[in-house]
Amino acid sequence: MVAKIKSGKSLIGALNYNENKVKQQKAALIEAAKYFKDKDELSFNDKLFRLTDLAGMNQRSKTNTVHISLNFPNGENLADETLREIVKDYLQGVGFETQPYLVYRHEDAGHPHIHIVTTNIKRDGERISLHYLGQNESEKTRKAIEIKYGLTKAEEQPSQKPNLKAEISPAEYGKAETKRAITNVLGFVLRAYKFTSVPELNAVLQQYNIQADRGSKDSRMYAREGLVYWILDKQGNKIGVPIKASTLYGKPTLITLEDKFRLNTHLRKPFKEGLIKILDEVLAKPQTRRSFQSALRAEGIQSILRQNDEGRIYGVTFIDQKNKAVFNGSDLGKTYSANQFSAQLLPDPVNIRKPGLNASADNAQSHASTSGEGLVDILFAPAREDMAALNKFKKKKRKGLNL
Missing domain, CATH: 3.30.930.30 (BirA Bifunctional Protein; domain 2)
Structure with missing residues (x-):
């Protein structure tokens, strides 16, 4: 016992x-x-x-x-x-x-x-x-x-x-009282996973439709090192009302988390080399973003690629689900930082509708893109590039005319 x-x-x-x-x-x-x-x-x-x-x-x-x-x-x-x-x-x-x-x-x-x-x-x-x-x-x-x-x-x-992940299910707004749902998810994640920053914590929490939020950098909450937790809907948007960290069981405030960050820095070390080895093996073959993420999932690794509106990767986080260890790409070495990592990946193939292709199947293919770029965006990309170039030319012309 x-x-x-x-x-x-x-x-x-x-x-x-x-x-x-x-x-x-x-x-x-x-x-x-x-x-x-x-x-x-x-x-x-x-x-x-x-x-x-x-x-x-x-x-x-x-x-x-x-x-x-x-x-x-x-x-x-x-x-x-x-x-x-x-x-x-x-x-x-x-x-x-x-x-x-x-x-x-x-x-x-x-x-x-x-x-x-x-x-x-x-x-x-x-x-x-x-x-x-x-x-x-x-x-x-x-x-x-x-x-x-x-x-x-x-x-x-x-x-x-x-099987720790089987212990809880993602939070679902309205299914249970918000504070209780957040408490259950947090209790499990804080106990099971090894993360060293709020963004790394959020990479895990978002699997369960929860997000830790410090507020904008110019907000009073951020200045006072406050922290709240939200439930997210299926699209990843905040829903309902935020719950203050200080009111939750165990008080998972920023000060409490920072103590855990320091501890987790040491606890996750034994799993770093194993993760790098898996990444190197996967990247030894030509990979697109989708094939890369798929190959990692087969190894029990979840990769979260953060992209801007232009589709450029500016951040990457890896979650080793077997060992419950979370790493930002740059923590693994320069090779896995966002810029160098992105340069190693090939663009995903463009799916163009063929005559007679079932419409529902085509929709499924377009929605399956993990880059967040829809079929319409892809088809109209050349036209948008032409418009961007034209606008740039007009700006230069106005500047020359001192307008």
């Missing part, structure tokens, strides 16, 4: 996380200890207020939320009754035996695990110390429980790598 303890300042955030899993049928509430109703009769407010009432007994303590996960190896599928007994023994061992708590069995990962939500503020306002709780009391209790229940010891558990 592996125990992980996370403390925080938002009881509603921890509760929302688990309750949303229940709504998605990815979790189930299996225990509500020291509550005044049966677990099946509890409303969301019943669950929350029992904990916040206690937390309110100590106004000075900012940390009042304890969110614990107990993880078991594949194949160790324990009955709910056994899990309840394990939780009871564990909380007694770490000094939480007098606290009310909720237990959720989760089924959204590659291994069995449960989540416990409680508070470290007692009825008399005394705070249960969390200092070294994980490496002292928790470790001793965990080992005793493994022996008592005949569980696989943590040291003997094989490394388990669940």
